[in-house]
Amino acid sequence: xxxxxxxxxxxxxxxxxxxxxxxxxxxxxxxxxxxxxxxxxxxxxxxxxxxxxxxxxxxxxxxxxxxxxxxxxxxxxxxxxxxxxxxxxxxxxxxxxxxxxxxxxxxxxxxxxxxxxxxxxxxxxxxxxxxxxxxx
Ligand SMILES: [Zn+2]
Numbered sequence: 462x463x464x465x466x467x468x469x470x471x472x473x474x475x476x477x478x479x480x481x482x483x484x485x486x487x488x489x490x491x492x493x494x495x496x497x498x499x500x501x502x503x504x505x506x507x508x509x510x511x512x513x514x515x516x517x518x519x520x521x522x523x524x525x526x527x528x529x530x531x532x533x534x535x536x537x538x539x540x541x542x543x544x545x546x547x548x549x550x551x552x553x554x555x556x557x558x559x560x561x562x563x564x565x566x567x568x569x570x571x572x573x574x575x576x577x578x579x580x581x582x583x584x585x586x587x588x589x590x591x592x593x594x595x596x597x
Contacts, residue, residue, distance in 0.1 A: 462489075462490050462493055463490075463493050463494050463497040464490055464491075464493075464494045464510035464511065465510070465511075466494070466498075466509055466510070466547055466548060467508065467509050467510065467511050467548065468548050468549070470549075470596065472508065472511075473508055473509070473548055473591070473594070473596050474594045474596070475508070475513060475594050476513070476592070476593055476594045477506070477507065477508055477512075477513040477514050477515045477516075477591075477592045477593075477594075478513060478514060478515065479514070479515050479530045480507070480514040480515055480516050480529050480530055480566075482570050484507075484512075484514050484516065484529075485568075485570075487507055487510075487512050487514060487516055488516055488518075488527045488529065488568055490510060491505055491506075491507055491510060491512075491516055491517075491518045491527065492518050492525055492527060494509075494510055495518045495520060495525055496525060498547065499520060499525075501547070502520075502547045503519070503520045503584050504517060504518060504519045504520060504584040504585070504587060504588045505517065505518050505547070505588065505591075506588045506589075506591030506592050507592075508591055508592070509547065509548055509591065515529065515530045515531065515592045516528075516529050516530075516592075517531060517585070517588035517589065517591070517592065518588075519581065519584050519585055519588065520584070521581050521584075526567075526568075527567070527568045528563065528565040528566075528567075528585070528588075529565060529566040529567070529568075529570065530565060530566055531563050531564070531565040531585065531588075531589055531592075532563065532564045532565070533561050533562070533563055533585075533586070533589060534562045534563065534564055534574075535560075535561065535562040536558035536560070536561045536562075537558060537559065537560050537561075538558055538559030538560055539556055539557070539558055539559075540556070540557060540558075540559060541554060541555075541556055542554070542555060542556075542557055542583070543555070544583075544587055544597050546587070546596060546597055548596060549596060549597070553597040555587075555597050557582070557583050557586050557587075558582065558586065559578060559579065559582065560576070560577070560578045560582060561576075561577055561578075561582045561585065561586065562574065562575070562576050562577075563575050563577065563585060
């Protein structure tokens with residue numbers, strides 16, 4: 462189900478906790494909400510629909526995928542950039558890494574490990590920040 466986007470900075474500043482299989486509906490809702498906002502949004506975290514769980518969704522070309530309880534295990538190639546966010550106005554400077562490796566659970570709650578670079582890696586870093594209560 463498509464949910465309303467949370468913009469309350471005090472809510473978004475709170476840390477999320479790990480998700481479990483009872484949160485499967487949240488994963489579906491988050492993917493639905495991302496798909497409804499694809500014209501101006503490339504990723505979302507669960508707290509942006511009001512659920513403080515470590516779940517993110519990422520748009521990569523024509524596909525959208527979910528990462529549950531994502532943890533960055535490796536990062537390299539720091540660079541400075543600017544990002545915008547669906548939950549705030551304008552853009553802000555930030556530091557990102559060109560290449561990252563991530564441990565996470567997929568939509569079926571199976572353990573996965575992935576390597577990402579460039580744009581997809583940047584989206585994942587932005588959304589994991591949301592899980593930690595950081596808005597850019
Ligand atoms: Zn954001």
